[in-house]
Amino acid sequence: MANINATPGESHLAHHFVDSEQQFDSSKLGMWIFLVTEVLFFGGLFVAYIVYRSWNPELFYMSAKELSTIMGAINTVVLIGSSLTIALAVRAAQLNQQANISRYLIATILLACVFLVIKYFEYTSKFAVGILPGELYTYTGIDHPGAPIFFSIYYMMTGLHGIHVIIGIGLMVYLLVKTRQGSYNAAYFTPVEITALYWHLVDLIWIFLFPLLYLIE
Amino acid sequence: MSAATKDFKIREFPVEENPKEHYLNAASGLKSWLFTVDHKRIGLMYLASIIFFFFVGGLLALALRLELWEPARTFMDADTYNRVFTLHGAVMVFLFIIPSIPAALGNFFLPMMLGAKDVAFPKLNLLSFWIYSFGALFTLYSIAHGGVDTGWTFYTPYSTSTGTAVISMTLGVFIMGFSSILTGINFIVTVHKMRAPGQTWGKLPLFIWSLYATAIIQVLATPVLAITLLLLIMERTLGVGIFDPALGGDPVLYQHFFWFYSHPAVYIMIVPAFGIISEIISTFSKKTIFGYWLIALSSLAIAFTGFLVWGHHMFVSGQSELSTIIFSFLTFFVGIPTGIKILNWVATMYKGSIDMKTPMLYAMMFLFLFSIGGFTGIMLGALSVNVHLHDTYYVVAHFHYVMMGGTVFAFLAGIHYWWPKMTGKMYNELWAKIASVVLFIGFNVTFLPQFVMGSQGMPRRYYSYIEQFQTLHQTSTVGSWVLGLGFIIVGIYLTISLFSKANKASSNPWGARALEWMSSSPPPHHNFNHTPVVLHNPYDFHKPISEFRLGIDGSDNHHEHTEVAQTQPAEKS
Amino acid sequence: MLETINRLILPQVSSTFAADVDGLFTFINVASAIILLGITVAIIYFSVKYKRKSEDDVTPVIRYNTTLELTWTIIPLILILIVFAWGFRGHIDMRTPPSNAYEVYVTANSFFWQFTYPNGVQTTDELYVPAGRPVKLIMQSRDVIHSFFVPDFRVKQDVLPGRYTTAWFQTLGTGEHVIFCTEYCGSGHSDMDGMVYAIEPEEFDAWLREQKELSEQELPLAVLGQNLYQQQGCAGCHSLDGNVVIGPSFQGLYMDERQGADGSSRVADEDYLRESINNPGEFITSGFNNIMPGYSYLSEDQVSAIIEFIKEQQ
Amino acid sequence: MSSHEHHVIDLKYLLGAAAGLIILTILTVGASYVEIPRPFDLLTAMALAFGKATLVAAVFMGLIWDKKINTMALLFSLLFFFLMIGITLLDTLFRDRPFWIYN
Ligand code: HEA
Ligand code: HEA
Numbered sequence A: 001m002a003n004i005n006a007t008p009g010e011s012h013l014a015h016h017f018v019d020s021e022q023q024f025d026s027s028k029l030g031m032w033i034f035l036v037t038e039v040l041f042f043g044g045l046f047v048a049y050i051v052y053r054s055w056n057p058e059l060f061y062m063s064a065k066e067l068s069t070i071m072g073a074i075n076t077v078v079l080i081g082s083s084l085t086i087a088l089a090v091r092a093a094q095l096n097q098q099a100n101i102s103r104y105l106i107a108t109i110l111l112a113c114v115f116l117v118i119k120y121f122e123y124t125s126k127f128a129v130g131i132l133p134g135e136l137y138t139y140t141g142i143d144h145p146g147a148p149i150f151f152s153i154y155y156m157m158t159g160l161h162g163i164h165v166i167i168g169i170g171l172m173v174y175l176l177v178k179t180r181q182g183s184y185n186a187a188y189f190t191p192v193e194i195t196a197l198y199w200h201l202v203d204l205i206w207i208f209l210f211p212l213l214y215l216i217e
Numbered sequence B: 001m002s003a004a005t006k007d008f009k010i011r012e013f014p015v016e017e018n019p020k021e022h023y024l025n026a027a028s029g030l031k032s033w034l035f036t037v038d039h040k041r042i043g044l045m046y047l048a049s050i051i052f053f054f055f056v057g058g059l060l061a062l063a064l065r066l067e068l069w070e071p072a073r074t075f076m077d078a079d080t081y082n083r084v085f086t087l088h089g090a091v092m093v094f095l096f097i098i099p100s101i102p103a104a105l106g107n108f109f110l111p112m113m114l115g116a117k118d119v120a121f122p123k124l125n126l127l128s129f130w131i132y133s134f135g136a137l138f139t140l141y142s143i144a145h146g147g148v149d150t151g152w153t154f155y156t157p158y159s160t161s162t163g164t165a166v167i168s169m170t171l172g173v174f175i176m177g178f179s180s181i182l183t184g185i186n187f188i189v190t191v192h193k194m195r196a197p198g199q200t201w202g203k204l205p206l207f208i209w210s211l212y213a214t215a216i217i218q219v220l221a222t223p224v225l226a227i228t229l230l231l232l233i234m235e236r237t238l239g240v241g242i243f244d245p246a247l248g249g250d251p252v253l254y255q256h257f258f259w260f261y262s263h264p265a266v267y268i269m270i271v272p273a274f275g276i277i278s279e280i281i282s283t284f285s286k287k288t289i290f291g292y293w294l295i296a297l298s299s300l301a302i303a304f305t306g307f308l309v310w311g312h313h314m315f316v317s318g319q320s321e322l323s324t325i326i327f328s329f330l331t332f333f334v335g336i337p338t339g340i341k342i343l344n345w346v347a348t349m350y351k352g353s354i355d356m357k358t359p360m361l362y363a364m365m366f367l368f369l370f371s372i373g374g375f376t377g378i379m380l381g382a383l384s385v386n387v388h389l390h391d392t393y394y395v396v397a398h399f400h401y402v403m404m405g406g407t408v409f410a411f412l413a414g415i416h417y418w419w420p421k422m423t424g425k426m427y428n429e430l431w432a433k434i435a436s437v438v439l440f441i442g443f444n445v446t447f448l449p450q451f452v453m454g455s456q457g458m459p460r461r462y463y464s465y466i467e468q469f470q471t472l473h474q475t476s477t478v479g480s481w482v483l484g485l486g487f488i489i490v491g492i493y494l495t496i497s498l499f500s501k502a503n504k505a506s507s508n509p510w511g512a513r514a515l516e517w518m519s520s521s522p523p524p525h526h527n528f529n530h531t532p533v534v535l536h537n538p539y540d541f542h543k544p545i546s547e548f549r550l551g552i553d554g555s556d557n558h559h560e561h562t563e564v565a566q567t568q569p570a571e572k573s
Numbered sequence C: 001m002l003e004t005i006n007r008l009i010l011p012q013v014s015s016t017f018a019a020d021v022d023g024l025f026t027f028i029n030v031a032s033a034i035i036l037l038g039i040t041v042a043i044i045y046f047s048v049k050y051k052r053k054s055e056d057d058v059t060p061v062i063r064y065n066t067t068l069e070l071t072w073t074i075i076p077l078i079l080i081l082i083v084f085a086w087g088f089r090g091h092i093d094m095r096t097p098p099s100n101a102y103e104v105y106v107t108a109n110s111f112f113w114q115f116t117y118p119n120g121v122q123t124t125d126e127l128y129v130p131a132g133r134p135v136k137l138i139m140q141s142r143d144v145i146h147s148f149f150v151p152d153f154r155v156k157q158d159v160l161p162g163r164y165t166t167a168w169f170q171t172l173g174t175g176e177h178v179i180f181c182t183e184y185c186g187s188g189h190s191d192m193d194g195m196v197y198a199i200e201p202e203e204f205d206a207w208l209r210e211q212k213e214l215s216e217q218e219l220p221l222a223v224l225g226q227n228l229y230q231q232q233g234c235a236g237c238h239s240l241d242g243n244v245v246i247g248p249s250f251q252g253l254y255m256d257e258r259q260g261a262d263g264s265s266r267v268a269d270e271d272y273l274r275e276s277i278n279n280p281g282e283f284i285t286s287g288f289n290n291i292m293p294g295y296s297y298l299s300e301d302q303v304s305a306i307i308e309f310i311k312e313q314q
Numbered sequence D: 001m002s003s004h005e006h007h008v009i010d011l012k013y014l015l016g017a018a019a020g021l022i023i024l025t026i027l028t029v030g031a032s033y034v035e036i037p038r039p040f041d042l043l044t045a046m047a048l049a050f051g052k053a054t055l056v057a058a059v060f061m062g063l064i065w066d067k068k069i070n071t072m073a074l075l076f077s078l079l080f081f082f083l084m085i086g087i088t089l090l091d092t093l094f095r096d097r098p099f100w101i102y103n
């Protein structure tokens, strides 16, 4: 607060902020509150999951058997890796290592793509046997009157998560372009930081989806 | 931002009366409005849209009332009626009342009351307005494509089986949800990070406290509405069946999801109204607000408790007895903090210097009407009585008393209170008072009979009814015309005040103490020409007004940083 | 006086728990009225007494008063606890049917009520019950959510698809009471009403026997069809005199050339009628919505009877 | 007063967290092959998931070094999420059981 009238050394200071710390804190708090909304957004689906699981424990057990634990586990590791790389990208920005920002961003994007490719194979193998959401469900391998419900929830949850991954990739590509233009440095890296927060949340949600969907015994 | 004011030299900044340059003429042309990041202009754009949709909703309401003139068909068929009440409800709730006070008046005054130049994320603010408009377009599209006939609650399985334009409507509401979320995020961050030097939490105007509590509800509840509507859309397009018993789903779960949002949403509607009332009662009583902290914190208490009671809309839905009882028990607890507010307001008037100007008159009407609405809410929360009254006109009367008698009357109070500040013009006091009385009478004639017919068992969402109820329905219909007349008067004198020349408003016509009055009317582009500093609670009427006009000596808000901001592609957040 | 007001604003008291509900209703009204009056009087009094005298009036600084704050926290607190407990107790009664209750199965359809008695007799939109005996309704919906409401009894319960919900009541005597559907269910929601006839138990038994015999009689097909037309609720949507209610009228329907909403057309022969009854969504007549419920649960004989009846409506 | 004050997270914390996450993932998968009686299997899985979530939030997202308000925001979202679940379950788990006072 000391420099009410400080001449803006940081060119990224928008006119309505007093200084760049206020601006940085604001952006970060804003992002955190946005993450709060994301938690409750997915939260709705988790509620549906828990309610139906409490009603049909057997069905969830039988259905989860259809999912490949290996693929789920690999994807978990992939996402954890990508969380690490984006955290490293932020670090690189803080330390002013321009080339490293790009490098880590690329690594993150690649890992995100790997995640999607694996998800794609999982989906298509399910589609092939008629495991589709809701009315389209034709699979006969699960003997339960409410058979479609597990996979309806599965597709909603992983689908919504997948959309978040895609949005994340978009954001990181944007960051990459900007980084190449030299927009980020130790003095200004807010976009990298808040995108990283978003990406970690995507990882966080998967950390819960994985045991809940794949590992029911 | 805890600022130690002693680091600066502060001095009084006299306010310029009737300034030549202000935010309204800072730039001109349609583009300067549509792409502005000035919170004041965005607030006004919201205000215009909201008033527009209020009139749309109001016209639909007049149509509803007209159809109920005769027990059977008066002039439209059942299907049309069902679409009309759905649109009335949806337009009033999602397009009018939820954005009303926060997005219009809040946007305009929140930064000013904090002595900030703008909200924390001005671009996000503009985006939020555009998202709102985009969502509204979807709604209009669905009206054009046959409308929706589900009721504003979109209950499954009816909403998944009816042939009407449910998807475009729910998509519209879904999109508008994001606008609401973005406004909420913006407000929370602004309140946390952008308060003027010296403005501690204990010196925040109560309108800010109420907007802060509202923003918390918006941020926590709206995402759940989003996921609910998404599931509904998926249910209709892919038949995912999460709410469809035929596919193993459960329709009552939909109701939990819906009310998890929509009950807290009623506090999104009313809490900002409470904020306005706090400002007005203190100002027009010229007296320190009684129980500042209780009023401030009760907003948060209402926000929190409001999340625990959604099941009172579902007492006869077939939910478990256990939850029915718990929901009923918790429901009443909202009444306590609300009552504390009301009684503290009344106590503020004690030994005041009361000036019954139009805003104060509306505030008094608010106290009366909202109390009736609140007490009938308590009635509805009582289990055995609810069984009888649920889904009757009693509920319709209850929520019009709180939404129309509460929020809309407070909104009217706020518009009149801040009209001089926003436009620099004074409205005609006499006509304003006449209109408020007409509205008050019209309102009661419309909705009091609904309590009676509801108690007698008249169900809601009924296109035709048994003859026994006809007199009451007709009284109600007549009342709705009186309401319409009242709004026409309001529309006329406010419009006239904009265009006439002789009625320039002073910077602080009511003698208020909050920061927004320490700027010129209308305010300059950057709200203040200096960086304001706050020493006192905004209701300290015993302190000299000069101590509310302090600013940092030598600070100049005019063009500080602006050149930089314009040349740099400012980041998004 | 309260009693008189209650009679003006509440329906008649016709079930065992109605009086208790009304009592709580009155209590809340009176308590609210007192507080409201207090607030209103205070507002008006203050506005007059402390009217602004001059622009520079000085007002005292009163920020807080613990006693007052506590008063208006504790009194409402006590009141709400009373209200909760009272409503809760009343609710217990409403949710616990005595074990000897007479059971009737209720099926809600868009837009009519079907009642099935223990001996298999069925009625539509008319519920006969023995006066003064507890009656338990076991309810289910065939399509969307409906709600069973009898104002005179203060009874209401949503009726869900795929699940039973129950309600019960015991009348105070004989009488006729209107039934409303109070969960919005579509075009015919406001017409989905019915009647409860509470009759003397002996009369009721006689009525039940009589209905049973009637239903076992060998009836000509068309007459059987006419009964079904009433019982299955066709009458709610299809008139016999050419008027359009919700669906097309049956008058002159047979062998008529029907225009579909998709542009195709079909002749309304027996096959067409059967399909329209079992699976109405297949062919939507132009000008109408796809809202007719399917009747595939009817037996072949019953469908034939209805078709025979429709054929008679020329 | 500018950005160089931002905490730069030590490399060892980032790598450590990543390692911890991998280990916990292996444990989670492993636990699913062990026969643990019902509710506890779910509880174990959730406990492990919460452990992982804490690592991500605390280290990767930097909450340890950050302003407390951000942590509070996250905790608040969890609180309300649990309220939503908890209260909904009061309905769905107790549907066919009349309240104990009844009868
Ligand atoms: C602005 C919106 C708003 C507000 C503020 C409220 C406030 C309240 N509402 Fe209302 N309500 C709606 C909007 C609102 N409601 C809507 C839209 C519906 C219908 C939705 C639909 O189905 O379409 C509805 C429906 C509704 C129902 C369901 C009815 C049914 O369908 O069966 C219930 C039941 O409990 C209820 C209760 C309450 C309560 C207890 C409050 C409390 O917050 C009221 C608190 C206030 C007071 C109590 C008065 C002031 C207090 C004092 C002066 C102190 C003394 C107090 C005591 C002694 C208690 N409301
Ligand atoms: C903010 C919320 C809000 C507001 C302000 C209103 C305002 C009004 N409402 Fe509404 N209402 C709802 C929210 C609201 N309503 C909701 C949520 C429902 C439930 C829907 C559902 O069941 O799904 C409902 C349902 C509802 C019903 C029940 C329908 C039914 O169940 O069958 C009725 C019936 O009387 C009604 C009437 C009115 C009236 C007469 C007004 C009046 O107060 C309106 C006053 C406004 C005007 C009169 C407009 C002024 C305009 C003019 C005078 C025209 C001038 C025009 C030009 C100059 C161009 N409303």
Ligand code: CUA
Binding pocket: C109, C110, C111, C145, C146, C147, C181, C182, C183, C184, C185, C186, C188, C189, C190, C192
């Ligand atoms: Cu059936 Cu409304």
Ligand SMILES: [Cu+2]
Binding pocket: B262, B263, B266, B309, B310, B312, B313
């Ligand atoms: Cu509510």
